Amino acid sequence: MNDNIRSHYYDEDGIHEECGVFGMYDFDGNDVANSIYYGLFALQHRGQESCGIAVSDTEGPKGKVLSSKGMGLVNEVFTPEDLGKLKGNIGVGHVRYSTAGASTIENAQPLVLNYVKGTLGLAHNGNLVNAPELRRELSLTGAIFQTTIDSEVIAYHIARERVKCGTAEEAVIRALRKVKGSYSLVVMSPRKLIGARDPFGFRPLCIGKRDNAYILASETCALDTIGAEFVRDVEPGEVVAISPDKGIVSFKDMCQKEHARCIFEYIYFARTDSYIDQMSVYESRIIAGRCLAKDSPVEADLVVGVPESGNAAALGYSMESGIPYGTAFVKNGYVGRTFIKPDQSQRESSVKVKLNVLKNAVKGKRVIMIDDSIVRGTTSDRIVNMLREAGATEVHVRISSPPFLYPCYFGTDIPDREQLIAYNRSVDDICRIIGADTLAYLDIDRLGELSGGRQFCHGCFSGKYPIAPPTEDIRGEHEDFKRGADSKVK
Numbered sequence: 001m002n003d004n005i006r007s008h009y010y011d012e013d014g015i016h017e018e019c020g021v022f023g024m025y026d027f028d029g030n031d032v033a034n035s036i037y038y039g040l041f042a043l044q045h046r047g048q049e050s051c052g053i054a055v056s057d058t059e060g061p062k063g064k065v066l067s068s069k070g071m072g073l074v075n076e077v078f079t080p081e082d083l084g085k086l087k088g089n090i091g092v093g094h095v096r097y098s099t100a101g102a103s104t105i106e107n108a109q110p111l112v113l114n115y116v117k118g119t120l121g122l123a124h125n126g127n128l129v130n131a132p133e134l135r136r137e138l139s140l141t142g143a144i145f146q147t148t149i150d151s152e153v154i155a156y157h158i159a160r161e162r163v164k165c166g167t168a169e170e171a172v173i174r175a176l177r178k179v180k181g182s183y184s185l186v187v188m189s190p191r192k193l194i195g196a197r198d199p200f201g202f203r204p205l206c207i208g209k210r211d212n213a214y215i216l217a218s219e220t221c222a223l224d225t226i227g228a229e230f231v232r233d234v235e236p237g238e239v240v241a242i243s244p245d246k247g248i249v250s251f252k253d254m255c256q257k258e259h260a261r262c263i264f265e266y267i268y269f270a271r272t273d274s275y276i277d278q279m280s281v282y283e284s285r286i287i288a289g290r291c292l293a294k295d296s297p298v299e300a301d302l303v304v305g306v307p308e309s310g311n312a313a314a315l316g317y318s319m320e321s322g323i324p325y326g327t328a329f330v331k332n333g334y335v336g337r338t339f340i341k342p343d344q345s346q347r348e349s350s351v352k353v354k355l356n357v358l359k360n361a362v363k364g365k366r367v368i369m370i371d372d373s374i375v376r377g378t379t380s381d382r383i384v385n386m387l388r389e390a391g392a393t394e395v396h397v398r399i400s401s402p403p404f405l406y407p408c409y410f411g412t413d414i415p416d417r418e419q420l421i422a423y424n425r426s427v428d429d430i431c432r433i434i435g436a437d438t439l440a441y442l443d444i445d446r447l448g449e450l451s452g453g454r455q456f457c458h459g460c461f462s463g464k465y466p467i468a469p470p471t472e473d474i475r476g477e478h479e480d481f482k483r484g485a486d487s488k489v490k
């Protein structure tokens with residue numbers, strides 16, 4: 001396939017969330033595929049490479065699972081006919097961006113595994129740091145892997161444990177005791193929907209309810225989209241089993257006091273209208289903007305955000321500083337898998353294809369531009385330049401996170417240190433490289449305010465990880481890591 005067509009990325013500097021998961025069990029027997037589709041659509045920002053839905057009928061023959069998955073966006077992959085064929089009242093769905101395992105259809109989720117006790121459907125958000133050793137261990141005992149993703153290691157372990165214990169949830173708990181790293185999981189067994197969150201709570205997972213159906217979703221925005229009410233978050237370390245006879249049964253054997261929610265969920269990954277562990281992502285971004293205004297004030301005429309995550313932070317900066325908030329960028333969000341990426345010989349910059357500047361809004365003004373992060377610096381450089389070309393007299397950049405100095409091993413594709421603009425450079429150096437008048441980052445000590453006092457992970461900023469980094473490369477098969485790609489989808 002033509003490489004331009006294969007790639008649906010066209011931002012040039014950035015990081016990606018790794019996945020979104022969604023599960024639903026309708027106790028009244030109604031089909032769930034349509035609701036899963038809309039749930040995944042709401043979670044599309046968490047992964048745009050591939051997506052899939054697997055469903056089953058809890059009253060039907062055990063082990064009969066219907067699934068459909070493909071490469072691309074949710075609205076590109078599924079047709080109404082596909083959804084119409086997915087008959088079943090229990091199901092799981094997934095949107096994927098690969099941080100471990102190559103971007104191929106084989107690696108698309110949900111994984112469906114047939115084993116002696118029936119069939120298992122599994123969707124995973126996160127990265128296991130001990131996946132290579134677990135994979136080797138399983139291979140030595142005869143396991144043949146169909147994919148290169150760490151999620152299959154979990155699925156295999158659950159299937160193996162299920163043969164030895166009485167219930168599917170017990171098998172999940174036993175399997176999860178072996179894995180280390182980040183995971184928010186939704187698992188469909190023949191008669192139960194199971195959700196699990198790793199003991200540190202790196203990735204979010206919440207429970208919702210609509211009529212007589214229960215839902216598990218990465219973010220609350222997916223519950224809103226399908227008209228479900230929020231019930232509660234799955235706690236870090238908790239496993240929940242959902243069934244008509246027992247409702248929600250909670251297992252907290254793996255819960256611990258120490259948590260490490262990914263702070264970058266609040267800063268950038270999660271949708272602005274979501275709540276994570278009952279902290280509003282919008283509020284969190286407002287706080288980040290307020291902190292920037294307090295710590296790094298500058299005289300200016302206008303505060304603008306780089307869409308989307310920069311907007312709320314810009315509003316916060318404006319509220320704190322009294323400098324008017326405005327819109328400077330218009331974003332074209334219609335990017336699908338078949339988007340043709342401009343090559344270097346073309347005059348269209350990939351940033352300009354996606355963002356345009358409202359010239360009237362910035363002409364003759366001193367502008368404060370708020371963005372969520374700078375990774376390699378190439379995008380920031382272009383956006384600053386676009387503001388100047390549109391007539392801004394000064395451009396002051398404020399970043400609503402601290403500088404990225406270290407990679408992430410828990411499901412975010414922050415590149416290796418050498419590729420990070422902040423590695424071995426001062427803020428003044430970076431300011432010069434991106435062509436801004438002034439530059440300031442959020443102080444690392446402010447991060448606690450963004451999570452409303454909840455414990456969080458800050459490894460990519462501080463180098464202090466809650467779990468020891470892996471000794472083997474867990475990201476090796478992701479081509480972008482190998483070649484240090486400069487891609488970004490926001």
Ligand code: SF4
Nearest residue numbers: 262263408457459460
């Ligand atoms: S290292 Fe950074 S991106 Fe990774 S989980 Fe921790 S806070 Fe999130």
